[in-house]
Amino acid sequence: MQPNRAGIPVYTYIGADSIGASAGSYIAMATTQIWMGNGSEIGPSTPIVVGGSSLQENHTEAAMEALMTGLAEAHGRNVTAAAIMVYDDQAYNTQQAYDIGLINGISPNLSAFMNKMGLSGYPTGTVNENLYEQFLSFMSNSIVDGLFITFGSLAILLDIYHRTVIMTALGVILIGLGLFGAQLIGSSVVGIVFLLLGSALMFLEIKTQHGIALLGGIAIDMVGTILIAAPYISANSSAYPSNPIGTTDYVIIGIVLFLGVVLAYYLHKLGSSLKRKPETGWESLVSSKGTAVTTLNPAGWVSIDGQRWKAISEKGVEIKNGSSITVIGISGLVLTVKEDKGDGIKQGQ
Incomplete structure (x- = not known):
């Protein structure tokens, strides 16, 4: 960090119940002091190379280990503990990090930390992601990607019944965004195949018109939605305390399946009415x-x-x-x- 090199102190505070992992752990290690709140963690710091060869992974890990240990040594921290965060995917809770000399102190909140550092009288500012970065962050969610592809297919299917160009255009956009997001996270081919198979099964509803094809397609799409995150889950299995697909995500999937039942019933009734010869x-x-x-x-x-x-x-x-x-x-x-x-x-x- 340039301010750090110029003699300007730079501090890192990892808030209570928060995580300073991956890139965040390297940023923290480069600062003058590191403080943590209760219930927080620092690390792990193992670099993730999605789709790379074992040689590329080893090369990247060795380079990042050298960077991490160099930063720890430069700031008088436990070099061995810092190295373990990289090559052994280790994370330390607040007390552990303090006891082994990886951080400088513990503070219950940001205000208390600033008071201890004598910074409470200085103005503070918040740096947020710009709109494009927020968009990329939003699209890097496997659940969002899967739902976009599913809803896009449903929009096109509904347009076949109601004949509005708007729904088709919306469906194409949603599918495109879903595939874009899936590419961002390096999604599994199996997950994408499930999503495409599910969407194809939905369109069989046009022929069958009994609702089963539609509901089955949505169910397969939800399985695909979970599977597209497989590489991410595998690569980060120890980097985070919980599966990236959490309870809320499963609730969302359940709601989508319920809505699928309602929509299947609606299209079944609509298809039956369209089949019936009008009496005039x-x-x-x-x-x-x-x-x-x-x-x-x-x-x-x-x-x-x-x-x-x-x-x-x-x-x-x-x-x-x-x-x-x-x-x-x-x-x-x-x-x-x-x-x-x-x-x-x-x-x-």
């Missing part, structure tokens, strides 16, 4: 009820919803004047009817 004009008279206004033997006249229609009886059976009838067919302007036995559907007088 005279076809809508079939199954209607009415009354014979003359005797049908076999031809005569009937009244449907107050309108008179010429009709013939089914199989030439005589239907007496005043009898209730049900329309069972239509040919041209002549209805085919049968005497109502109480099994009709529509009522007309």
